[in-house]
Amino acid sequence: MGDDGAVSLDLSNYELLWPAELLASEGEHILRASDRTSGSSWVDRATWLITEALAGTTAAADFEELPDLDASTDDPWSSTPPGWVSRAGMGKREWFTGLINRAGELRHAAAPRPYWPQRRSNGLSHDGSTPRDTRRDFARIVGEFEGKGYLVEVFGEECVDDHSELPDASVVIDRHLGIPDLWPLAPEAWDEDTFYGLIEVFHDLVSRPRVRHPHSFGGCGWHHSEFHHGPARVLYRWKVNQLLREAGIEYELAADGEDLGRLVAVTDDARSQLVHRALNDSPPDTTAGVRHAIALFRGHDASAESKRSAIFNLARILEERRALIKERLGKDEGALFEIANRFDLRHRRADQRGEYDEAFLDWIFWWYLATVELTNQLIASRNPPTRHV
Template sequence: MALPLDDPDYALLWPVDVFRDEFGAVLASSDSQALELLCREAFASPELAERIVRDRSPENPWDDAFVTARELEARLDAIREQPQPRPYYHQRSGAKALAVPRLDLARRAFARLVADFDRNGYLDRAFEKDCADAPRDDPSFILEERLDVAELWPLRPDSWSEEIFYSLVEVFHDFVARPRTVERYHDWDNCGAHYGSYATKPGRALYLARVNAILERNGFNLRLAPDGEDAGRLVVATDDARDDLLERSIAADDTHADPVRHAIRLFRARDASRAEKRSAVVSLALVLENERGLLKQEFLSGDEGALFTIANQFAVRHQNVNQRPDYDDAYLDWIFWWYLATVELIRSLRQREAAQP
């Protein structure tokens, strides 16, 4: 019988992109037990994992441990993420957006998330398995080495300042790694599974998605950066269109890659000062200066000068008595995004040039 992927029990708990990448890696390993573990973790119901178990059963007349997995592979486009709950009555009846972030709720939700990751083996590579026969060392010592703060484990969210909360969000990103296999199951004293074959990339991707969801629903204007020089660090949130621009800019690999990535890191840092934002704009202005010939060639006559007039006359690139330093930070933000979009335009023009015979 075909997989009923429209059934709510087959809804995906993971982000689709994260699951696709990890499913491909696990399927390539030809390890049906690893596939079972992945499906138990990633889907709302264990039904899909149970089908994989039945596939490798001795009673299976076809003796094909991957028939379900191959069907899933062929129908990946039909998989759907579990939707967020629809708004409840008071939310539908005009409740206002959060005026301030809900720090208490976010801290407690984050502590539950870390406990869930720990229970599923995502912290075993960093902290070791807490086994009944061989208890692990106190994770507080590892956290203290990183953060210079003692007695952070077990997690006590009500005791965290906002800064400690943010630091813990970042440090656990560096610790998590997804276990792909169960090496053995230890019954004694409810010890449970001993995992192995840890993979950092899917662990961090899942962690990032879950943490960012907590921050978003509790009104924080911060997100863990998925890539760039500040990957795994909290940065100021942007809208989807600007997120796409940032991703393309960070992924680009050309002569301008390093200064552009450096500018992005400076600008979107959680605590970026006015001076750091100015430095980010200066880095982009230098990229544009190096491409001035192309800009003159492609823009209407004289239009490219407006890009540099702003940088030169508004106390961005230089400091002198003729400049205008008294402008709102919102204009600095506008200049950054304008310049970054122009760098992306230059890359597109260069690609077009390279494609011409």
């Protein structure tokens, strides 16, 4: 798309309901596939994406008004005569390409300020919600996913032309969670374990339909197809983690690692970035160990024993890299292992120290993980990627 098109596309009236990166990713998929699909097919997919990802109907209406300049205009009775160009000077593909390329410039739709009853309520959390409100809000989020076809792949979809029996949604959930009769959702009946369990289960169940088509016979409605777990889970984590954060719940769904899609303890941005780098940049021979250590440490039910195990896993990786560390730190490398050897962390000898606050375990874990990440960088600098000419 040229510079003129980028300038003429006005984004000021559009607001995001999705992470910008997800809109860009799904939009790029549509554009790549558009060369292999019919004109109407890519337009339908783009319309569905715009309808989902942007607030209101303004963007979808603007897209609908533009001509599809890629489509055949052989029909003399067509409402879009050959060579017609919109007043904005672009067709559907150029407009959509501009939207996707500039997704990061879109502002997110903001929730309205609290209304009178919400401002006057007592006994609420910092954002005006109670634990029960949070559970109801979660049920509402699941309902929105269901309404957009994100549960069709596992729960099925009714059709006036198909009288096959659909899967029992309660049974599907029971198979995952081991708790019967949880569908339809009844948030007022959940205890904390059930609530958190459902958060994790629906992460694994959702899948985004990239295609939908209307079935008008008998008022049947929309049917959905081409399901993909990846984008659905990204969107689900984004929405649910936002809900948990606003409710002051100090857990979030993990976005990567062995515990992907499971609730883990929230950390600050710097440590979250450290975890992300350690998970994604570790050499293949240590990736499994790093993933397991992080999962042991950050689980929402992590005990002191599991944190010790996490530190042991990291210490074992560092022991394998001891020569590299000694080369860079000299004799000071011994201090790194003295902590693990003298305290009740690795060998569990009778002469080791074990009386310390659990905060000590947190400190040593983050120190060791940062050292693993540092040695990852040192290893990578020794083995730069081969450039292919």
